[in-house]
Every structure is written in structure tokens, then in C-alpha cells.
Amino acid sequence: MVWPFSRQAGDAAMPFKPxxxxxxxxxxxxxxxxxxxxxxxxxxxxxxxxWRRVAxxxxxxxxxxxxxxxxxxxxxxxxxxxxxxPNQGGPRVYAVxxxxxxxxxxGPLRTQKEKTYSAPLATHLYARETxxxxxxRQVRDYPRLKFGGAHLEDPEADRxxxxxxxxxxxVAAGAIAWLVAATLLCALIASRGGTHIDAAWRAxxxxxxxxxxxxxxxxxxxxxxxxxxxxxxxxxxxxLGTDKVGQDVFYQVLKSIRTGLVIGTLTTLVMLPFALLxxxxxxxxxxxxDDVIQYVYTTLSSIPGVLLIAAAVxxxxxxxxxxxxxxxxxxxxxxxxxxxxxxxxxxxSWTGLxxxxxxxxxxxxxxxxxxxxxxxxxxxxxxxxRHILPNVMHIVLIAIVMDFSGLVLAEAVLSYVGIxxxxxxxxxGTMINNARLEMAREPMVWWSLAAAFCFMLVLVLSANLFADxxxxxxxxxxxxxxxxxxxxxxxxKA
Amino acid sequence: xxxxxxxxxxxxxxxxxxxxxxxxxxxxxVNTPDDMARVHLGxxxxxxxxxxKWKQERGYDKPLLFNExxxxxxxxxxTIFFEKSVKLFMFDFGHSDQGRDIGYDIRTRMWPSLAIAxxxxxxxxxxxxxxxLLMAFFRATYIDFxxxxxxxxxxxxxxxxxxxxxxxxxxxLWNLVPISGYDGGLDAFRFLLLPVLIGVVSGIGxxxxxxxxxxxxxxxxxxxRTARAKGLSEMRVLFRHVLQNALIPILTGVVVVIPxxxxxxxxxxxxxxxxxxxxxxxxxxxxxxxxVVRAMVFLGSVLYIIGLIMTDIxxxxxxxxxxxx
Numbered sequence: 001m002v003w004p005f006s007r008q009a010g011d012a013a014m015p016f017k018p019x020x021x022x023x024x025x026x027x028x029x030x031x032x033x034x035x036x037x038x039x040x041x042x043x044x045x046x047x048x049x050x051w052r053r054v055a056x057x058x059x060x061x062x063x064x065x066x067x068x069x070x071x072x073x074x075x076x077x078x079x080x081x082x083x084x085x086p087n088q089g090g091p092r093v094y095a096v097x098x099x100x101x102x103x104x105x106x107g108p109l110r111t112q113k114e115k116t117y118s119a120p121l122a123t124h125l126y127a128r129e130t131x132x133x134x135x136x137r138q139v140r141d142y143p144r145l146k147f148g149g150a151h152l153e154d155p156e157a158d159r160x161x162x163x164x165x166x167x168x169x170x171v172a173a174g175a176i177a178w179l180v181a182a183t184l185l186c187a188l189i190a191s192r193g194g195t196h197i198d199a200a201w202r203a204x205x206x207x208x209x210x211x212x213x214x215x216x217x218x219x220x221x222x223x224x225x226x227x228x229x230x231x232x233x234x235x236x237x238x239x240l241g242t243d244k245v246g247q248d249v250f251y252q253v254l255k256s257i258r259t260g261l262v263i264g265t266l267t268t269l270v271m272l273p274f275a276l277l278x279x280x281x282x283x284x285x286x287x288x289x290d291d292v293i294q295y296v297y298t299t300l301s302s303i304p305g306v307l308l309i310a311a312a313v314x315x316x317x318x319x320x321x322x323x324x325x326x327x328x329x330x331x332x333x334x335x336x337x338x339x340x341x342x343x344x345x346x347x348x349s350w351t352g353l354x355x356x357x358x359x360x361x362x363x364x365x366x367x368x369x370x371x372x373x374x375x376x377x378x379x380x381x382x383x384x385x386r387h388i389l390p391n392v393m394h395i396v397l398i399a400i401v402m403d404f405s406g407l408v409l410a411e412a413v414l415s416y417v418g419i420x421x422x423x424x425x426x427x428x429g430t431m432i433n434n435a436r437l438e439m440a441r442e443p444m445v446w447w448s449l450a451a452a453f454c455f456m457l458v459l460v461l462s463a464n465l466f467a468d469x470x471x472x473x474x475x476x477x478x479x480x481x482x483x484x485x486x487x488x489x490x491x492x493k494a
Numbered sequence: 495x496x497x498x499x500x501x502x503x504x505x506x507x508x509x510x511x512x513x514x515x516x517x518x519x520x521x522x523x524v525n526t527p528d529d530m531a532r533v534h535l536g537x538x539x540x541x542x543x544x545x546x547k548w549k550q551e552r553g554y555d556k557p558l559l560f561n562e563x564x565x566x567x568x569x570x571x572x573t574i575f576f577e578k579s580v581k582l583f584m585f586d587f588g589h590s591d592q593g594r595d596i597g598y599d600i601r602t603r604m605w606p607s608l609a610i611a612x613x614x615x616x617x618x619x620x621x622x623x624x625x626x627l628l629m630a631f632f633r634a635t636y637i638d639f640x641x642x643x644x645x646x647x648x649x650x651x652x653x654x655x656x657x658x659x660x661x662x663x664x665x666x667l668w669n670l671v672p673i674s675g676y677d678g679g680l681d682a683f684r685f686l687l688l689p690v691l692i693g694v695v696s697g698i699g700x701x702x703x704x705x706x707x708x709x710x711x712x713x714x715x716x717x718x719r720t721a722r723a724k725g726l727s728e729m730r731v732l733f734r735h736v737l738q739n740a741l742i743p744i745l746t747g748v749v750v751v752i753p754x755x756x757x758x759x760x761x762x763x764x765x766x767x768x769x770x771x772x773x774x775x776x777x778x779x780x781x782x783x784x785x786v787v788r789a790m791v792f793l794g795s796v797l798y799i800i801g802l803i804m805t806d807i808x809x810x811x812x813x814x815x816x817x818x819x
Contacts, residue, residue, distance in 0.1 A: 295508065295509070296512075298509055299509050299512035299513055299516070300516075302513060302795045302798045302799055302802075303513055303516070303517075303791055303794065303795050303798075304754065304757070304791070304794035304795070304798060306760060307775070307787065307790055307794050308791065310779050311517060311520050311521070311787055311788070312520060314779065314782060314784065314787060315521065315524050315525050317782075318525045318529050318533045319525055321533050322525070322532055322533065405650065409653065412652050412654055413652075413653060413654060413761060416654060416761065417764075417776055417779060417780075418776075418779060418780050419779060428652075432654055436658065439658065439661075439662065444662075449658065453651075453652060453654075457650055457651055457652075457655075460650040460651075460652075461646070461647065461650035464646055464649065464650050465646065468646070
């Protein structure tokens with residue numbers, strides 16, 4: 001079931017065929033909606049005010065800086081295509097494999113596969129193998145990697161100095177990139193404020209700017225100082241080692257980012273229209289409509305979250321297994337499963353938001369300006385869209401950002417239980433799940449787990465900090481229930 | 495009070511019917527029993543006879559809602575809906591797809607679950623409230639600030655990390671307790687220590703932070719100022735006044751999960767190999783045993799609704815202004 005707009009093979013002499021998967025399409029819709037919203041907010045001072053407060057929070061802006069890197073990686077990974085196969089003469093044939101722009105950008109990381117495990121920055125495999133020497137004798141030793149450190153003549157002697165040299169280059173490149181960014185920022189602030197660049201620079205370091213640019217620049221500097229060496233090293237080494245089938249762990253981590261972002265954002269978005277419509281209707285109309293809607297969400301929320309997800313995902317697995325013919329590529333199938341997971345997670349977390357919106361609508365309908373609108377004979381639909389909807393949007397926004405981190409963490413747990421994303425989808429959960437079995441190995445294979453947990457921590461931590469900044473700016477009293485805490489089987493409905 | 499509880503119990507019936515209809519639709523309408531049989535027997539090489547046999551053994555060969563071949567009440571009762579869904583109301587869980595008695599399994603496996611979940615719940619509550627009170631006592635100081643930072647950092651760490659890290663550090667490196675396993679009687683203590691510890695620690699971040707906001711909201715109330723004006727010490731204000739009043743919002747979130755403690759924790763039990771209901775559910779999910787998952791969904795909903803009623807009753811205990819009418 002591929003998106004209907006994907007082009008048919010052979011209709012153009014393109015070296016690739018763009019593929020828009022379902023989640024891609026929704027990601028694009030989300031980006032478009034965000035841009036539209038930003039444009040709309042810019043023109044309305046009363047909507048802009050809380051965002052200004054967000055922009056003044058140092059921790060929030062620092063977190064946003066980190067999040068930007070994740071978002072860029074996620075967006076690049078959402079542009080999919082199928083490359084053309086080399087085929088002289090005949091009609092153009094496209095590969096079955098669906099790649100993304102990110103795959104193309106990090107090319108060697110994806111294609112340079114080793115035989116099996118290798119430690120971070122290693123030049124030899126992690127396991128001994130029987131090898132044949134040129135003179136015919138057989139020895140058991142650690143074989144050289146095919147790609148990691150393959151350029152070194154004598155790994156024992158050269159490895160340390162080579163790594164140090166590359167790290168230094170990377171640090172230098174990161175520092176230069178940071179200087180360029182800092183200079184551009186100063187120039188921008190200077191031209192805005194009509195001052196000299198020096199003055200702008202001093203204002204930033206004395207924290208004299210409204211937006212805490214110092215925090216942003218420090219965060220950016222730290223990130224670039226890590227990113228620079230990692231890129232410099234990853235050209236010749238496996239920075240985070242390789243996994244059981246020899247795939248680069250750093251590449252897997254990069255691919256996991258998109259899965260995490262998709263689950264974190266699309267889940268809330270898929271169910272948002274229902275939560276909005278039903279929540280507002282229940283609170284606004286009251287009476288039997290309220291009763292029915294309350295019954296629906298009480299019923300849904302009384303099924304423990306994980307069990308409902310488990311039941312739904314099990315059924316989806318059965319459906320996919322018995323209807324294999326519906327899916328053109330493996331990626332399309334995995335993608336649809338990801339979307340289903342988002343919808344199912346959305347259904348379970350939807351009730352909390354619905355209840356909040358109902359409460360808010362109940363309060364709003366008694367307000368004088370809505371009573372006045374009724375007195376003027378304004379229709380219900382217009383009252384809802386003109387007066388109620390804009391006044392509950394801050395709750396929706398807070399719910400979206402607060403849910404994000406919980407959902408990213410939930411994905412890992414669900415994939416561990418076997419009711420998460422498709423096993424062929426690279427995600428933090430599948431990485432942890434695959435690496436978990438290697439805990440018992442002696443010596444331990446730790447890098448896969450460590451990489452997944454570290455990246456997840458950075459992503460979730462920055463999302464949490466940003467969410468706090470947004471909540472404090474919009475309405476510090478809203479208590480959005482954390483949708484998933486797996487302390488008990490049920491999602492705790494606090 | 496009694497009439498209120500009775501009314502709430504009656505109100506629970508339509509909700510349970512709704513839960514039942516949802517699970518029935520999920521398990522029998524979205525996918526037919528034929529699909530399930532095919533998945534169980536392997537999609538590729540499966541004969542129609544094998545499917546019929548599989549369905550017959552598990553009672554899935556009946557019509558969904560209405561049986562024309564039976565007579566009298568049998569028209570309604572000799573169906574999948576009655577056999578598999580209506581009987582749940584009498585807590586008759588039937589047999590799993592592997593042929594085991596689900597009711598018996600639940601009765602034996604809920605005790606190990608409780609042995610972990612109850613200590614985690616009680617110790618956790620004490621630890622979170624103590625930590626939150628500490629932060630509230632030192633509010634607007636560095637202790638409070640770094641406490642919140644610690645909370646945010648701890649709630650950003652995946653729960654899987656706490657378990658894997660704890661097992662590695664305490665179980666493997668320091669060799670203090672067995673990494674996983676379970677034993678009856680007093681010997682269980684050795685096995686329970688690590689999962690309970692990890693369960694408490696992994697919840698500190700989000701819970702302590704949440705309780706802290708509740709305490710801080712109470713601390714700014716007028717009655718607290720009055721208490722201080724009377725010359726009460728800050729400790730006495732916190733414990734006598736703030737803690738008691740903050741119990742109401744805390745109870746909302748806490749009492750509801752008490753009945754669900756019976757069902758244990760999926761992840762913890764799976765990692766530590768504890769034969770409780772959590773690992774029972776995981777095993778059922780992984781072996782695609784739909785009967786067990788269906789039973790657990792129903793049981794979970796029942797326990798959740800009991801928890802809601804208990805929450806209402808607990809209000810009257812902590813807040814004398816609340817009357818259940």
C-alpha cells in the first residue's frame with residue numbers, strides 16, 4: 001500500500017524515483033502546519049506573547065538548539081526515494097530498497113558493513129576467527145576490519161595517533177563552524193539593534209539580550225565540538241562500533257531518530273481532531289452528547305493502556321501477516337505498521353486530552369462573551385470555532401509537547417515487549433532489544449546499548465526541558481497526565 | 495455511602511460491556527478466527543483441515559453472534575460472543591489457546607506479582623513524598639534547584655536502562671543478589687530486593703517532581719500563612735498542614751492503581767523472570783495467545799474501575815467536606 005502519488009516506474013528519465021510513505025506525508029503535513037501556525041502567530045501580538053516568554057527561557061532555548069539537530073536528521077530521513085539500478089539500454093528499473101536523503105548523505109556508514117561485532121573505533125573484529133596465513137598455516141586471531149581503520153598500515157602503532165589527529169581536525173572544524181554561526185548571529189543582532197558587532201557580542205556574553213543567546217551559543221558550541229570529531233572519525237572508523245550483523249551503530253542511531261520523532265509527534269496529531277471535536281462538544285453541548293462522549297472515553301481509558309496496545313498490535317500483526325500481498329516493499333509495510341502504532345498509541349493517550357478539553361469547554365461556555373454571542377444569535381458552530389477553539393489551543397499545545405518525551409520512551413518499551421515497530425524498522429527500541437541479548441557475553445558488548453540509551457536520553461531530556469518552558473509560558477497550572485508510565489501494567493492516570 | 499457505592503457498581507456494568515464489545519470487535523471481527531489459526535499454524539503451509547481442527551479445539555468454530563442451528567436460548571448462548579465474552583462477566587476465563595486454565599493461572603500468578611508491586615508501591619510512595627517534602631522545605635534554594643534538575647534527568651532516562659543497568663551493576667558486577675529468578679517463601683526476599691529497588695528508583699523523577707508541585711501549591715495558601723503566623727515551626731507546618739491537605743490530589747493518582755498492583759509490571763517481571771501476571775501477559779503476547787490477552791484486558795478494566803471507586807471512597811476519609819451522595 002504505497003502512497004498513491006508515487007510515480008510509476010519508467011515515466012521519467014530520473015536517476016531516482018521519489019517515494020512518499022504514509023508517515024512521510026503526515027510529517028510534511030505537520031511541517032506545513034507548523035510553518036503556517038508560525039506565520040499566523042507572527043502577525044498576532046497576543047499569540048506571540050507566550051512564545052516570547054518561551055524564547056526568554058535559557059533552558060528551553062538551549063534544549064531547542066539540541067532538538068534542532070534531531071529534527072534536521074529526522075526530516076532528512078523522511079525524504080524517501082528508490083534509486084535507479086544501473087541498467088544500460090532497456091527501461092529504467094528502480095531498486096526495491098527505499099532509501100532516504102539521510103542514507104545518501106551518510107553513504108559509507110550504511111554500506112560499509114563488517115562481518116560482525118567490532119568495538120567503537122576498533123580496527124579488528126571483536127571475535128577470534130581462524131585465518132589462513134600466506135604460507136598456508138592456520139591461526140586463530142582477531143581479523144582486520146574491512147572498513148574500520150582499513151587505511152592504516154600498522155594499526156597497533158598508528159591507530160592512536162590517527163584517531164587523535166582526526167579528532168583534532170574535527171574539533172577545529174567544529175570550532176570554525178561555531179565561530180561562523182556566532183559571527184552571523186552577532187551581525188544579525190547588531191543590524192537589528194543598529195549597534196556595532198562588538199557591542200552585540202558583549203551584550204550576548206553579559207546576558208544582556210532578551211533571548212538568552214549566550215545559552216544557545218554555549219549549547220551550539222558543545223554540540224558542534226561533539227559533532228565535528230564524530231564526523232571526522234566516522235569517515236574512516238565505526239565511531240560507535242558495529243552490531244551483530246556488522247552494521248554501523250552510529251548509522252542505526254541516526255535512523256532511530258526519525259522513528260522516535262514520528263512516534264512522538266504523529267501520535268498526538270493523528271488523534272488530535274477527534275480529541276478536539278469530542279472534548280469541546282461534550283463540554284459545550286452537555287446533556288446526552290456529554291453522556292455519550294464521557295461513556296466512550298471512560299470505557300477506552302478503563303482498559304489498561306499497554307493491554308489495549310498489545311491487543312490492537314497483535315490483531316494488526318495477524319492482519320499484515322495474512323494480507324502480505326497488499327504491500328509493495330518491506331519499507332512500505334514497516335511504515336504502515338509504524339503509522340498504525342501511532343494511531344493505537346493515540347487512541348490510548350487521547351482520553352486524557354479529551355477530558356481536559358471537556359473541562360475547559362464547560363468553564364468557557366459560561367463566560368460572558370459566549371453568553372453574549374448566544375444572545376446575538378451566533379450559531380453553535382461559529383461559537384465553537386471563533387470563541388472556544390482559540391481559547392483551548394494552549395492546552396492542546398501543552399499536551400503535544402508534554403506527550404512527546406513519554407511517547408519516545410514508550411516506543412522503546414513496546415518494541416522490547418514485541419508490540420512496537422516492525423522489527424525491520426530501526427528504532428531505539430529495536431536497538432535495545434537486539435543488544436539486550438549480548439549483555440551476557442564475556443566480555444560484554446556494551447556499545448549498542450550505550451549508544452541507544454545516550455541518544456534517547458539527550459532527545460528526551462531536551463524535549464522535557466523544552467516542554468517545561470512551553471508549559472510555564474502558556475499555563476503553568478495545566479496538569480497534563482503523563483500518558484505512559486510502565487510501573488504497572490496500566491498507564492497510570494494521574 | 496452504601497447506596498453510592500451500589501450506584502457506582504451499577505454504572506460500571508455498561509463500561510465493562512463497552513470494554514467487552516471493543517475486545518470482541520478487535521479479536522473476532524477485525525480478524526476472523528481463520529486468520530488467527532493461520533498465524534498460529536504458520537501462514538505458508540497450512541491445510542484447511544488443520545484450521546478447522548484448530549478452531550474446533552478452542553471453540554472458535556461457532557458463529558459469532560447468532561447460532562441458527564441451535565434451539566431456544568442456545569441460539570444466543572452457543573456462539574463465540576457468549577462463550578468467550580459474556581462468560582468473562584462471571585470471571586469464567588476459560589482456557590488459553592495452549593489449553594491451560596486461565597483462571598487457575600491468574601490465581602497462582604498474582605501473588606508473585608503482588609510481592610513485587612506492593613513493596614514498590616509503598617516504599618515508592620514514602621520515598622517520593624519524602625524527597626518532594628525535602629525539596630519543598632528547601633524551596634528556592636540550590637537544594638531545590640538541583641533536586642528538580644535531578645528529577646528531570648531521572649525521568650528522561652528510559653525505564654529499560656534502570657533495569658539493565660541495575661542488573662549489570664548490582665547483580666553481575668557486585669554479585670550481591672541473583673540477577674533473575676524467583677522462589678517461594680522467605681527465600682523470595684533475595685530475588686525481590688533488586689526489582690523492588692529498581693522499581694522505586696525508576697519512578698523517583700516524575701513522581702517526586704509532581705508531588706513537589708502539589709506541595710508548593712499548598713504552601714502558598716492562606717491557611718499555611720496563618721499557621722506560620724501562629725508561630726508554628728516550618729517542620730510542623732509542613733507535616734501537620736501541608737502534607738495532610740496535599741494528600742487529596744496525591745490520592746487521586748495513587749489509589750486508583752492499588753487494585754492494579756495485582757497485575758504486576760510487564761517489563762520488570764519479564765527482565766527478572768518472576769512468574770507473575772506481568773510476565774504471563776508478555777508470554778501471551780509473544781506467543782500470540784489471544785485468549786489470555788483477552789482475559790487480561792477484561793481483568794485490568796475491572797480492577798481499574800474498582801480503583802476509581804476506591805478513589806472516591808478515599809476522598810471521604812481524607813477530606814471530611816466530601817460526602818458521597
